[in-house]
Amino acid sequence: MTALNATIIGAGIVGMSAAAFLQRSGYKVTVIDRVPPGEGCSFGNAGGLAFAEIVPTIHPRMLTKIPGWLMDPLGPLTIRWSYLPKALPWLMALGRNAMPDRVKAITDARAALALRVVSDFETLLQEAGARDLIRYQDTLRIYDNETQFLADAGERAAKNAYGYETKRLSGGEVRELEPAIGPNVHCGAFHGGWYFVTSPERVVKTIAAEVVKNGGTILADDVVSLERDGSKVTHVTLKANGRLAVDRLVICAGAYSHLLAKQLGEKVLLEAERGYHMVLPNSGVSLSRSITYARTPGAATPMEMGLRLAGTDEFAGLDAAPNYARADALWTNFKNILPGLREPDSATTRWMGRRPGTPDSLPVIGPSKTTSNVWYGFGHGHMGLTWGPSTGRLIAELMTGAKSNIDLSPFRADRF
Template sequence: MKNKPLRESHIMPSSHITIIGAGIIGISTAAFLQRAGHKVTVIDRVPPGEGCSFGNAGGLAFAEVTPTIRPRILLKIPGWLLDPLGPLTIRWSYLPKALPWFLAAGRNALPDRVRKITAARAALGLRVVSDFETLLTAAGSIDLMVKKDSLRLYDTHAQYQAEESERAVKREHGYEMKKLSPGEIAEIEPDIARDFACGAFHGGWYYVRNPQKVVASIAENVVRNGGEIIQDDVLKVAQDGSRATALTLKSGGERPLDRLVICAGAYSNFFASAFGDKVLLEAERGYHLVIPAPGITLGRSLTYVATPMAMTPMDMGLRLAGTDEFAGLDAPPNWKRADVLWPFAKRCLPKLREIDQTVSRWMGRRPGTPDGLPVIGPSRKLRNVWYGFGHSHMGLTWGPTTGRLLGEMLSGAPSNTDLSAFRVDRF
């Protein structure tokens, strides 16, 4: 039987909570904790929203209840791994380190595990929009969220039929993927190619116009309400028995701790392992291209059946984002993995202009667990430490909801979400 987590015997509503990580998870956590009456300090080596939150596809994909790795996808992975520019690849020198993660991912693709993971994903998706609205409205930036459902494109009707099982699961959870004819696609999005067999709305996939600005605006509101945000490196967290007692900053020296939340993305395992909590966490490296003045107009984000990527209209241009690369935290980027996204986008959007010197490229490190579910909850070793990391491709989508759940936990408030699937000791 699992050991019960150590908890503070009494939780004071006016406690001071330190959060390591200023991405969408950490900043959302700070905002919800602050709303519950806590004093908050957020620490990160980069400004709010400048880490992995900066470059994602911008999707609020709350209807994506089926896990990324499932039986139908598992069959495709061997072929993808052989292609260095494929949707999923691994640098072979890194394989020995990543092998336990991949073996665990395979086990999590078995039908019984897929059902349980789907239920957990669906639970996280229920209040995504309302949690975003809470934070963005308070920050005065609700206009950054665009409530138009993403459109998926299919070359053939056979491709559409092949995804029927995923659509059936979505319907079970209340998300309907409405099918569109070529004429209906042309009516709502005239710049999409006219030779697709069909399309379908995702059933619940909005987007934001600027992910970095989303995080920055919420962070600014946290500061306006008395919160503290420090840009510095955390070198060490001191422990005394079953508590974290202080942290040492590269520039700011030592700071005492009351309670601590780790929201450090792909770097979170450095802290979890030091605290004695074992987590299988890998950096799922994603890439993007941003094409300013792309020569096309889109009213929503797009996905295309031929490859796992998204095309999203943003304030700075058309963002093409996707792919999974396993190479560790520090390997240099392979910018060809960004450029390979363009031909797929061009297939969907014939008027899309060519890549030139104005195009920007980016690589980020998504924190991925082998079941695709985040770690949300208390440390099993330190009674004043909590975790919020490991969201893989769903960090932006589940960020505010994770913040709300952590806010409830640290305030002693009841939750209507079953959090057992997100325990740190499940690995």
């Protein structure tokens, strides 16, 4: 019997998960990326398995905060004004998707995608003997005052409706759990389902090593173009290795994916939601879990390389130089609730990555509508690590004809 062959563009958490699940379904896999596995956007996230985060990133209450955020160049959301004309179609679609009826439909789709997040992660890491990378402590959300807590009531209600418990804690109870949190904290709440990993990079590299061990190939190269014959992609042209024949193609190229989809005649609204992090090996504080702070979006997560402060959204395109003052602003923010947090020193590192975001806060998962042997898995925004393994499983199911456990129509490529 002829072996099934799949070529996957992208060696982040989504691409490597797709490769691993396709292998389990009998495929021979080749993964292509310009950088090693786990060293793109998957490298620098907050490490969250945030399966309870079912409410979309932008909703009616959030819209009211955006004008104030935009006035602060180091705030949680910024747009480099020279880039605004290019981002405008995406931003207009974002506004449409923030209407209540759309928020409800998007929340339903995100909740469905969350159903097997933990089990899909465990499937891949257990096989590699690395399940200990997951920490099962739920993340805490921290509030300065009662007004902040009440402002999140709608989001907590949505989580509760889907079975996620968001228990409130007094300031004293918060400090009993996490003594590093300061006396000024008013209260806290569990997110209801947000675990973390101790190294996002090592998660991806662990899955990649298992893929190679099981006969997969990982090519370090840059995809220049896709070559079609009728309704099929027959070859990819690589910068260093020339033309490579393909049988079935999976595009998981993060923030660059829409450029490949465009070659296939498909318009996908995708923006690079540029996020930043700072890692403090000598942070001076000890946390047993990840925490988020209601004052501004972001997370502080204890990892094997130090305390990682991650967050913010910057719209500046794919190629603009990083503004690492945005990473420093994360330190300033978390210092408010972690009084023992030490100043950045020579061991501190800063990073910027390009999250692939869609205007409806849903990824693109499924077949191309123009090309019969191409499938997509990209556009996960802030949820790439969380949804990566489940996306890989869903792609494998689609490609093998297995019945999926969820309705995939909200994630189709031609919805924009």
